Amino acid sequence: QVQLVESGGGVVQPGKSLRLSCVGSGSILSNYFMHWVRQAPGKGLEWVALISFDGNSRSHADSVKGRFTVSRDNSNNTLYLQMNSLRAEDTAQYFCARVPPYSNFAPYSMAVWGRGTTVIVSS
Amino acid sequence: QSALTQPASVSGSPGQSITISCTGTSSDIGFYNYVSWYQQHPGTAPKLLTFDVHKRPSGVSNRFSASKSGNTASLTISGVQTDDEADYYCCSYTNTNTLVFGGGTKLTVL
Numbered sequence: 167q168v169q170l171v172e173s174g175g176g177v178v179q180p181g182k183s184l185r186l187s188c189v190g191s192g193s194i195l196s197n198y199f200m201h202w203v204r205q206a207p208g209k210g211l212e213w214v215a216l217i218s219f220d221g222n223s224r225s226h227a228d229s230v231k232g233r234f235t236v237s238r239d240n241s242n243n244t245l246y247l248q249m250n251s252l253r254a255e256d257t258a259q260y261f262c263a264r265v266p267p268y269s270n271f272a273p274y275s276m277a278v279w280g281r282g283t284t285v286i287v288s289s
Numbered sequence: 290q291s292a293l294t295q296p297a298s299v300s301g302s303p304g305q306s307i308t309i310s311c312t313g314t315s316s317d318i319g320f321y322n323y324v325s326w327y328q329q330h331p332g333t334a335p336k337l338l339t340f341d342v343h344k345r346p347s348g349v350s351n352r353f354s355a356s357k358s359g360n361t362a363s364l365t366i367s368g369v370q371t372d373d374e375a376d377y378y379c380c381s382y383t384n385t386n387t388l389v390f391g392g393g394t395k396l397t398v399l
Binding site: 213225266269272274275276277280281 | 389
């Protein structure tokens with residue numbers, strides 16, 4: 167059973183930083199591209215970032231570019247999202263997600279999702 | 290990148306078929322065959338229903354089918370069931386190497 171577990175969320179003041187983690191079990195995450203997706207309270211889904219299986223290729227949404235950075239540590243089966251210069255509008259539940267099997271040539275969907283971790287940016 | 294356009298809500302009676310549309314542009318849906326659809330029940334993580342326009346992951350009911358024509362993608366649910374009442378989101382790859390979601394559609398089963 168593949169499982170993703172996010173952690174690192176919390177309440178943080180505007181302008182501060184936070185690092186989210188996503189640990190995989192039952193699946194070797196190093197074989198897959200990975201995404202971060204967020205959902206503000208009562209709102210829809212927003213794609214945040216994508217990273218290749220080896221970490222050499224990354225893409226970020228315009229709304230977080232220059233402030234957030236996706237990375238991974240394959241030796242620990244862990245995905246990260248470093249969030250700097252946080253704003254109130256970054257308040258959301260953050261999900262990590264794995265692409266479907268055999269999708270590394272077109273890693274543009276999310277087949278396995280964690281339960282999410284909540285980030286609240288407030289003074 | 291602007292969000293894809295979905296109807297805010299749709300409804301149907303049990304056993305009926307319903308279709309949810311998702312309209313983008315020639316920079317996303319219209320150019321790439323990388324559209325996916327997700328179902329989300331309240332308080333839970335999204336679930337992948339279809340990807341690469343029409344592929345269905347193992348374990349997803351064949352009552353869910355998807356297609357694309359021009360800049361518009363569609364998700365059809367055949368034989369709607371009460372369990373299908375949820376929010377549905379489309380998503381597409383774009384020409385800036387990013388992904389964009391639709392605003393979401395709430396399905397009500399009458």
